[in-house]
Amino acid sequence: MFFEIKPRNRYIEVKAKGREGIIVFPTYVPGSYVIRELERNIVEIEGRRLSKNRFYVKNSFTYLVYTASFDQREAISTNDYLFINPPALFPFQEKNEKYCVKIDLPDSWKIVTSLREEGNNSFCADNYDDFVDSPIEASPYLKILQVDSSHIISTVDDLDVDMIRKIVKEADKILGNPGDYVFHFRRSSQNFGGIEHKNSTGIVVPWNRKNLEVLFAHEYFHRWNVKRIVPYDLIHNYEHEVYTELLWFAEGFTDYMAVEISKRAGVIDELTALKHICNSLSTLTFPGSKRVSLAEASKTTWIKYYKQDENFLNSSVSYYDGGLSLAFYVDLELNKKGEKIDTLFKQLPSKYTFDNINSILKKYEIDIEDLVYSPAIEIFNAIKDLVNLELVDKGRPYYGIRLSEDNVINFIEDYSPADEAGLFPKDKILALNGVPEIEVKEGESIITVSREGRIKEFKIKSSPNPGHKVKIKIGNVESTSDSQIL
Numbered sequence: 136m137f138f139e140i141k142p143r144n145r146y147i148e149v150k151a152k153g154r155e156g157i158i159v160f161p162t163y164v165p166g167s168y169v170i171r172e173l174e175r176n177i178v179e180i181e182g183r184r185l186s187k188n189r190f191y192v193k194n195s196f197t198y199l200v201y202t203a204s205f206d207q208r209e210a211i212s213t214n215d216y217l218f219i220n221p222p223a224l225f226p227f228q229e230k231n232e233k234y235c236v237k238i239d240l241p242d243s244w245k246i247v248t249s250l251r252e253e254g255n256n257s258f259c260a261d262n263y264d265d266f267v268d269s270p271i272e273a274s275p276y277l278k279i280l281q282v283d284s285s286h287i288i289s290t291v292d293d294l295d296v297d298m299i300r301k302i303v304k305e306a307d308k309i310l311g312n313p314g315d316y317v318f319h320f321r322r323s324s325q326n327f328g329g330i331e332h333k334n335s336t337g338i339v340v341p342w343n344r345k346n347l348e349v350l351f352a353h354e355y356f357h358r359w360n361v362k363r364i365v366p367y368d369l370i371h372n373y374e375h376e377v378y379t380e381l382l383w384f385a386e387g388f389t390d391y392m393a394v395e396i397s398k399r400a401g402v403i404d405e406l407t408a409l410k411h412i413c414n415s416l417s418t419l420t421f422p423g424s425k426r427v428s429l430a431e432a433s434k435t436t437w438i439k440y441y442k443q444d445e446n447f448l449n450s451s452v453s454y455y456d457g458g459l460s461l462a463f464y465v466d467l468e469l470n471k472k473g474e475k476i477d478t479l480f481k482q483l484p485s486k487y488t489f490d491n492i493n494s495i496l497k498k499y500e501i502d503i504e505d506l507v508y509s510p511a512i513e514i515f516n517a518i519k520d521l522v523n524l525e526l527v528d529k530g531r532p533y534y535g536i537r538l539s540e541d542n543v544i545n546f547i548e549d550y551s552p553a554d555e556a557g558l559f560p561k562d563k564i565l566a567l568n569g570v571p572e573i574e575v576k577e578g579e580s581i582i583t584v585s586r587e588g589r590i591k592e593f594k595i596k597s598s599p600n601p602g603h604k605v606k607i608k609i610g611n612v613e614s615t616s617d618s619q620i621l
C-alpha cells in the first residue's frame with residue numbers, strides 16, 4: 136500500500152492506494168498490551184464501514200484522522216511537531232507487501248524515521264510489520280544528536296548524549312550492534328513512557344524527571360529482547376489480544392538488564408542499582424504475589440497490568456518487578472557458577488519458549504520452573520536464601536493503606552486493619568483522633584474520612600506490619616526500598 140499524508144494542526148489527511156477490498160486498522164499498538172481503539176480517531180473515510188476497524192474501499196481512497204494526542208504510542212500533529220506511531224494511522228491489506236508513506240511537509244521541517252528513504256520525503260518498508268514498527272518524527276525544530284556512527288537521538292528537547300553513548304556501548308557488548316538506530320525523545324507534562332521498536336524507540340518523560348539511564352537502557356535492550364529474540368507465543372495480530380506467558384522475561388528480565396547495563400556503563404552507581412532491586416522485591420511482599428504466578432500475570436496483562444486499579448497489589452503481581460527479581464535471582468545463581476546473566480541471552484533462539492530458557496539454566500544446575508509457575512512470593516523466598524535481606528518495617532504498627540499526596544486512599548491491603556475497619560478505596564482521610572496529621576498509632580484510633588462527599592468515622596486498630604520495606608546488603612552496599620505503606 137502507498138500513503139500520502141498531509142499533517143496539519145490536530146489532524147492528518149491521508150490519501151491511500153491499495154487494491155479494492157477490505158482494509159484493517161489496528162486496534163492496539165504492539166509493545167503496549169491494551170486495546171487502545173485508535174481507529175476511533177478516524178473522522179472521515181471514503182469507504183463502506185464493515186466494523187469498528189474494517190472498511191471496504193476502492194483501490195484509492197482518502198481518510199482523515201484526529202491526531203491531537205500527547206502520547207508517543209499514538210499520532211501527534213501540531214503546527215510545529217509531528218510524531219506518528221504508524222499503527223495509529225495506517226491500515227493494512229496484505230501484510231507481506233511493500234508499504235510506503237510520502238510526507239507532505241514544508242522544506243523547513245526535518246524528518247527522522249528508521250524507515251528506508253526512497254526519494255523525496257518518501258519512506259518505505261518491505262512489509263507491514265516493519266512499516267508500522269518505525270515511528271516518524273518531524274519538526275522545523277528537530278535536532279539530530281549523533282551518539283556514534285550508527286545511533287542518533289531525534290528530539291526537540293535536550294539530552295545527555297554522553298550518557299546514552301555509554302549505555303549503547305555497554306549494551307552492544309552483550310549481543311552486538313544490528314545497525315542504525317534512533318532514540319526519539321521528548322519531554323511532556325501530559326504523558327510519559329517508552330515503547331520499543333525494531334530499530335528505534337519512542338521515549339517521553341515528565342519535565343522534572345532526572346534519572347533517564349535505566350529507562351533508555353530498557354528500551355535499547357528491547358532491540359534484542361522482544362525485537363530480535365521474541366517469546367514464541369507473542370504473535371501480534373493487530374486486531375485482537377494475544378496471550379503470552381513470557382512477559383516476565385520480555386519485560387522483567389529486560390528491566391534487570393537495563394539496571395545491569397547502566398551499572399556497567401558507570402551511569403548509575405551500585406547503590407542506585409540495588410535500590411531498583413529492593414523496590415521490585417518490595418512489590419512481591421503484597422497479597423497478589425501469594426495468589427498469582429509470573430506466567431499468569433503475563434497472560435492477564437490486558438486486563439490487570441495495563442488496567443491497574445487500586446487493588447492491583449492484592450489481585451496480581453507486576454511481571455516487570457517480578458521478572459526483575461527473578462533475573463536478579465538467576466544472576467546470583469549464575470555468579471556462583473562463575474557466569475553472568477548475559478550467557479542466557481547469548482544462548483536463546485530467536486523464538487524462545489520457557490523450556491528454552493530453563494534448559495539453558497539447567498546446564499548451570501538452575502531450575503526456575505517453580506518460580507515462574509508458582510505464586511511469585513516464591514521468588515522473594517528464594518532470594519532471601521541467597522542474600523542478606525530484611526523487611527525493616529516488619530512488626531511495626533500499621534494500617535495497611537497507601538495514600539496519595541492529598542491523603543486519598545489508593546490501596547488497601549487485604550485483611551489489614553484498614554480493611555477490617557471498613558475503609559474504602561478513594562476515601563479521603565481528614566483526621567486521625569481529630570488531628571489532621573496521619574501517622575500510625577499503637578492500639579485503637581478514630582479515623583475520619585470523606586467518602587463520596589459524606590463524612591464518616593471508623594475505629595481502626597493497628598496491627599504488626601507483615602513487612603513491605605525491603606533492605607538488602609551486598610558487601611558494603613546497602614539499600615532500602617521506597618515503599619510507603621502506612
Ligand SMILES: [Zn+2]
Pocket residue numbers: 331353354357385386389
Ligand atoms: Zn519494556
